[in-house]
Amino acid sequence: MSSLVQAQGLHTHYGASHILHGVNITINPGESIGLLGRNGMGKTTLIRTLMGHIQPTQGQITVRGKPATRMQPHQVAKMGIAYVPEGRGIFPNLDVRENLLVASRPGVNGRTDWTYDRVLQTFPRLTERLGHGGQQLSGGEQQMLAIGRALMTNPDVLILDEATEGLAPLIIAEIWRIIAAIRETGVATLIVDRNYRKVLANTDRCVVLEKGRVVEERDSATLASHPELLTRYLGV
Numbered sequence: 001m002s003s004l005v006q007a008q009g010l011h012t013h014y015g016a017s018h019i020l021h022g023v024n025i026t027i028n029p030g031e032s033i034g035l036l037g038r039n040g041m042g043k044t045t046l047i048r049t050l051m052g053h054i055q056p057t058q059g060q061i062t063v064r065g066k067p068a069t070r071m072q073p074h075q076v077a078k079m080g081i082a083y084v085p086e087g088r089g090i091f092p093n094l095d096v097r098e099n100l101l102v103a104s105r106p107g108v109n110g111r112t113d114w115t116y117d118r119v120l121q122t123f124p125r126l127t128e129r130l131g132h133g134g135q136q137l138s139g140g141e142q143q144m145l146a147i148g149r150a151l152m153t154n155p156d157v158l159i160l161d162e163a164t165e166g167l168a169p170l171i172i173a174e175i176w177r178i179i180a181a182i183r184e185t186g187v188a189t190l191i192v193d194r195n196y197r198k199v200l201a202n203t204d205r206c207v208v209l210e211k212g213r214v215v216e217e218r219d220s221a222t223l224a225s226h227p228e229l230l231t232r233y234l235g236v
Contacts, residue, residue, distance in 0.1 A: 023042070036207070
């Protein structure tokens, strides 16, 4: 089956700063990919470039085989790519129910696998908070809401950027349980998280960035068995 997202030779700049240097990455249907690297190596920049928040200065992006290099974020989203950014980005003045329903729509080809009821079954904690405003939720509840809202778009790819950052250990464990459950449904995922062990355990393969370049790309189990590579590129 053809890839859902493919990027070739991506170069991205912030002003005069050259962040991405010829990055290639492919996301296939149902595949879970980890994106690893130390802080400042270009992980979030790569995600934002794929989503259309940043325009690359060189290279090509395709989504479902269609040119997407110059697409705006809302156009990428309509192609079945959902993004949960670092910082969550929920609507603070809307309650939980409204945050979910505002994003509700069929996926590409009219799929409606992720209904309002199914999202609440996946995130039972949110059921107890339906009338609470976004600003009234804990950090963990906001993260669950952000992921649930992304699923309401019935995506084929879910991109998670630091989904567990700053959360309590019990909530972190719950988020990883949810990520594993989403993976089993066949939604492709691209995951950035500082806990490389959890990333390796919950993905099929990993891409490692160093100074904006892909320096390793292996299946996750193989990378986990090479601690010398993890030490070299992640400092662990």
